[in-house]
Amino acid sequence: MENLELVLPEIFISLSIMFLLILGVFKKDSSRLIQNISLLVLLITAVITFNETLGIDEVSLFNGSVIVDYLSSFMKIATLITAFLVLVISSNYLRSLNIFKIEYPILILSSVLGMMIMISSNDLIVFYMGLELQSLALYVLATFNRDQIKSSEAGLKYFVLSALSSGLLLYGCSLIYGFTGSTNFNVIANQLNSNEYALTFGIVFILVGLAFKISAVPFHMWAPDVYEGSPTSVTLFFTMVPKIAALTVFIRFLYVPFFYLIDQWQTILIFLSIASMVFGAVAAIGQKNLKRLIAYSSISHVGYALAGLATGTNDGIQSSVIYITIYVLMNLGLFSCLLMMKRNNVYHEGIEDLSGLSKNHPILSLSLLIILFSLAGIPPLAGFFAKFYIFKSVLEQSMFFLAIVGLLSTVVAAFYYLRLIKIMYFDKEKEKFDTDHSMWLKFSLGVSTLLILVYFVFPSQLIEIVSRINIIQ
Amino acid sequence: MIDFPIISSLILLPSIGALFLFFTRSNKENNFTVKYVALFTSIVNFILSIYLWILFDQTTSDFQFVEDRVWIENFINYKVGIDGISILFILLTTFITPLCIISVNNSIKTRLGEFLIAILIMESFMIGVFCSLDLIVFYLFFEAGLIPMFLIIGIWGGNRRVYSAFKFFLYTLLGSVLMLVAIISIYWITGTTDVVKLYDYGIDVKYQNLLWLAFFSSFAVKTPMWPVHTWLPDAHVEAPTAGSVLLAAILLKMAGYGFIRFSLGLFPVASEIFTPLIYILSVIAIIFTSLIALMQEDMKKLIAYSSVAHMGFVTLGIFTIQQQGIEGSIIQMISHGLVSAALFLCVGVVYDRMHSRLINSYGGIVSIIPKYSVLFMIFTLAALGLPGTSGFVGEFLILMAAFKDNFLVAVIASLGVIIGAAYMLWLYKRVVFGKLIHEDLKKMLDLNKSEAIILTCLAIPTLFFGFYPEPLINTIEVSISDLIDTYNIKVAGNY
Numbered sequence: 001m002e003n004l005e006l007v008l009p010e011i012f013i014s015l016s017i018m019f020l021l022i023l024g025v026f027k028k029d030s031s032r033l034i035q036n037i038s039l040l041v042l043l044i045t046a047v048i049t050f051n052e053t054l055g056i057d058e059v060s061l062f063n064g065s066v067i068v069d070y071l072s073s074f075m076k077i078a079t080l081i082t083a084f085l086v087l088v089i090s091s092n093y094l095r096s097l098n099i100f101k102i103e104y105p106i107l108i109l110s111s112v113l114g115m116m117i118m119i120s121s122n123d124l125i126v127f128y129m130g131l132e133l134q135s136l137a138l139y140v141l142a143t144f145n146r147d148q149i150k151s152s153e154a155g156l157k158y159f160v161l162s163a164l165s166s167g168l169l170l171y172g173c174s175l176i177y178g179f180t181g182s183t184n185f186n187v188i189a190n191q192l193n194s195n196e197y198a199l200t201f202g203i204v205f206i207l208v209g210l211a212f213k214i215s216a217v218p219f220h221m222w223a224p225d226v227y228e229g230s231p232t233s234v235t236l237f238f239t240m241v242p243k244i245a246a247l248t249v250f251i252r253f254l255y256v257p258f259f260y261l262i263d264q265w266q267t268i269l270i271f272l273s274i275a276s277m278v279f280g281a282v283a284a285i286g287q288k289n290l291k292r293l294i295a296y297s298s299i300s301h302v303g304y305a306l307a308g309l310a311t312g313t314n315d316g317i318q319s320s321v322i323y324i325t326i327y328v329l330m331n332l333g334l335f336s337c338l339l340m341m342k343r344n345n346v347y348h349e350g351i352e353d354l355s356g357l358s359k360n361h362p363i364l365s366l367s368l369l370i371i372l373f374s375l376a377g378i379p380p381l382a383g384f385f386a387k388f389y390i391f392k393s394v395l396e397q398s399m400f401f402l403a404i405v406g407l408l409s410t411v412v413a414a415f416y417y418l419r420l421i422k423i424m425y426f427d428k429e430k431e432k433f434d435t436d437h438s439m440w441l442k443f444s445l446g447v448s449t450l451l452i453l454v455y456f457v458f459p460s461q462l463i464e465i466v467s468r469i470n471i472i473q
Numbered sequence: 474m475i476d477f478p479i480i481s482s483l484i485l486l487p488s489i490g491a492l493f494l495f496f497t498r499s500n501k502e503n504n505f506t507v508k509y510v511a512l513f514t515s516i517v518n519f520i521l522s523i524y525l526w527i528l529f530d531q532t533t534s535d536f537q538f539v540e541d542r543v544w545i546e547n548f549i550n551y552k553v554g555i556d557g558i559s560i561l562f563i564l565l566t567t568f569i570t571p572l573c574i575i576s577v578n579n580s581i582k583t584r585l586g587e588f589l590i591a592i593l594i595m596e597s598f599m600i601g602v603f604c605s606l607d608l609i610v611f612y613l614f615f616e617a618g619l620i621p622m623f624l625i626i627g628i629w630g631g632n633r634r635v636y637s638a639f640k641f642f643l644y645t646l647l648g649s650v651l652m653l654v655a656i657i658s659i660y661w662i663t664g665t666t667d668v669v670k671l672y673d674y675g676i677d678v679k680y681q682n683l684l685w686l687a688f689f690s691s692f693a694v695k696t697p698m699w700p701v702h703t704w705l706p707d708a709h710v711e712a713p714t715a716g717s718v719l720l721a722a723i724l725l726k727m728a729g730y731g732f733i734r735f736s737l738g739l740f741p742v743a744s745e746i747f748t749p750l751i752y753i754l755s756v757i758a759i760i761f762t763s764l765i766a767l768m769q770e771d772m773k774k775l776i777a778y779s780s781v782a783h784m785g786f787v788t789l790g791i792f793t794i795q796q797q798g799i800e801g802s803i804i805q806m807i808s809h810g811l812v813s814a815a816l817f818l819c820v821g822v823v824y825d826r827m828h829s830r831l832i833n834s835y836g837g838i839v840s841i842i843p844k845y846s847v848l849f850m851i852f853t854l855a856a857l858g859l860p861g862t863s864g865f866v867g868e869f870l871i872l873m874a875a876f877k878d879n880f881l882v883a884v885i886a887s888l889g890v891i892i893g894a895a896y897m898l899w900l901y902k903r904v905v906f907g908k909l910i911h912e913d914l915k916k917m918l919d920l921n922k923s924e925a926i927i928l929t930c931l932a933i934p935t936l937f938f939g940f941y942p943e944p945l946i947n948t949i950e951v952s953i954s955d956l957i958d959t960y961n962i963k964v965a966g967n968y
Contacts, residue, residue, distance in 0.1 A: 388657075
């Protein structure tokens with residue numbers, strides 16, 4: 001128990017959650033206070049993580065069931081900062097829907113706690129616990145606008161399907177435990193030679209569960225409905241934060257215990273990746289609702305991130321991490337725009353509502369233009385570099401098919417991003433949107449756009465940060 | 474040599490101008506300010522590029538004014554520089570852009586500031602394409618140009634602008650992604666994307682064919698070559714005049730430049746193998762699109778198809794791999810840049826007055842707008858390659874080289890010259906001469922000051938280089954002879 005300071009972020013955040021719950025019960029009308037404290041908690045946790053663990057090479061705790069290394073610290077900080085921004089830009093939205101309640105920040109904090117546990121897990125049980133904690137919080141978040149039927153439907157759908165996938169995942173865990181006699185990742189890695197085929201079953205089941213959480217095709221069916229039905233601020237959370245955590249688990253799970261079975265899982269990952277890229281690109285074309293469209297676009301982006309993981313190299317892992325970081329940045333900007341689309345306090349989310357945006361709100365539409373071109377992967381914006389690193393690592397492994405399919409699906413995907421730009425810039429204008437946005441919303445839109453735009457001037461920085469992630473020794 | 478980063482300044486200056494415009498735009502009275510800021514920026518850039526030409530050393534084929542900076546550690550360097558081949562294209566770009574900006578007076582009515590921003594950013598990207606010496610930097614500039622062009626066509630274009638803008642964007646993007654695969658593969662094979670190093674090392678012969686095809690897919694769409702040329706007429710017709718001018722004058726030249734710089738320079742063995750393919754496609758482009766041009770009702774479409782035919786000559790000339798052929802191609806590209814720009818502007822002049830691009834809504838306007846008719850005549854003749862215009866020099870050199878290489882191809886290509894003369898003269902006859910049927914044409918005003926300035930500016934180099942192409946040839950000669958020498962050595966040595 002000598003290294004307790006390494007789990008200080010988790011300890012701090014869980015104590016804060018309990019404190020906030022009690023505070024919420026005893027103090028009336030405290031939603032604003034709790035919101036602010038939660039923001040502070042997220043920031044402090046990020047600072048603690050930064051100070052205590054970022055410099056650590058690799059330390060195992062609690063009999064090796066929790067691991068603290070550079071990957072986990074990086075991903076935790078990314079999760080915390082993203083969660084902070086989500087929370088801070090969603091308050092106005094929640095207020096106008098009359099669901100600005102104390103539970104919202106607390107639920108976000110608990111799901112963040114679950115994700116941090118997932119990110120640090122080095123053991124099947126710990127990993128499963130983290131996963132369930134974050135999922136439970138997410139079910140409730142999805143139904144947060146409970147008077148609206150769509151929101152309840154989204155939550156229920158998510159709950160049923162997610163429970164099914166958790167079941168599969170747990171079955172996979174038990175198979176692996178049965179054949180290796182341990183739940184610890186490192187121990188499993190040493191037991192591999194015994195029963196390769198049986199273990200493959202376990203891997204497949206766990207991969208299915210994880211693919212569901214990260215919404216990769218063919219386990220994506222919940223995503224469009226849930227994204228559409230949930231309140232926009234929750235959708236924002238859904239598209240970014242759980243993906244960071246799930247990707248980390250993907251990396252850890254595939255590369256620590258099962259790296260030597262790469263022949264078994266590589267094909268599965270390539271399939272998931274290609275299917276997600278292609279399906280996400282094609283299915284988004286017909287969408288009329290922006291949130292559904294973003295759901296499909298996030299499916300295809302997940303496909304690119306998985307392509308990096310399929311390579312089986314450190315370069316590939318790093319490129320996936322870069323990809324997910326830039327993706328989060330772009331999505332943050334995209335949702336900031338979405339949260340600005342309100343007329344007379346009613347939020348709009350149809351793509352036709354963007355019509356002629358460029359004439360009424362030139363700055364907003366210019367930002368959205370930059371973000372959309374970046375999502376489409378057109379140079380010199382950040383989204384291009386994200387894809388570029390992925391394809392570089394994929395081609396280094398001579399996986400030409402994956403690279404070419406991926407690049408061709410960017411062309412298909414470009415179509416629907418262009419369609420949004422067309423609606424904004426080429427079509428007739430509609431009524432103006434309200435302009436009384438909170439400072440934080442403007443800030444997050446401005447910062448994300450600016451970073452996307454000038455990323456090409458300093459591309460080395462992010463690479464340098466990420467290059468310290470070396471999972472494969 | 475010199476410390477001042479002159480090439481980066483050339484690339485950055487228009488963007489900085491665009492940034493200024495971004496902060497000065499918005500209200501209506503500002504229109505003039507906005508225009509003069511843009512014009513000033515582009516003229517300064519033109520003067521800078523002339524200065525570059527004066528400093529340029531014609532006696533060496535090495536890259537000059539090279540700037541080499543680490544961009545991504547151990548991976549990409551930001552490397553730019555010029556040789557005899559690229560400098561002419563840079564001059565063309567910086568020369569055409571101010572003319573485009575002057576021409577917006579009459580054609581662009583809405584959102585002038587944003588239009589000029591798009592044009593200036595476009596200029597930055599185009600100059601970047603012509604002087605990047607790293608494949609990834611090249612790709613970045615090459616692709617980035619899609620964004621402003623998409624907006625130019627889509628926002629300020631004609632009736633079918635949305636369709637055309639999408640077609641333009643998706644066609645060229647589809648062509649280019651394969652090039653990206655090839656570029657990354659080159660990095661993976663050789664460990665570098667630095668063009669100069671790649672010239673020295675060479676690329677393993679067993680990969681060359683596939684890589685060549687991947688680059689070809691991108692350049693063929695951009696050139697455009699038959700049968701992937703169909704985006705061009707659409708894009709041209711729907712784009713506003715200034716957009717068409719940029720497209721025809723400079724964007725199409727990116728691919729011709731790419732063929733010389735990358736296809737010949739990096740993959741000589743594959744180029745040798747695929748030369749027949751290029752020959753066939755070029756000849757089809759020349760004959761087939763010339764015939765199509767003959768049948769057009771729409772002036773802009775006619776000129777667009779004639780562009781495809783002219784680019785057919787260019788690709789033919791490049792792949793003769795002879796001194797005259799490549800020189801001819803470059804001069805043809807420069808000449809086409811001037812002439813097609815002028816022709817689009819000529820169409821723009823009458824379109825702004827009568828709002829019709831159809832040939833049969835004109836006729837007999839020679840007595841009403843004589844100045845216009847004279848200048849239009851000069852450019853028509855230049856487009857069909859009359860001796861004494863720059864069009865002749867290029868076509869003549871290309872055909873001469875082609876005759877040396879393959880008699881049949883040359884004969885068929887020469888037929889294209891005749892059809893070219895036919896459609897251009899017929900166009901001129903139907904628009905300018907003949908009886909004045911449409912009464913409302915009588916109210917047409919002759920060229921105003923700015924139009925006269927633009928067209929004269931374009932006419933002077935067209936005629937000057939027609940009579941005296943020495944300055945052009947001197948600039949490119951050494952670079953090309955060196956390129957061909959290395960090419961032949963590499964083909965002979967099969968590496």
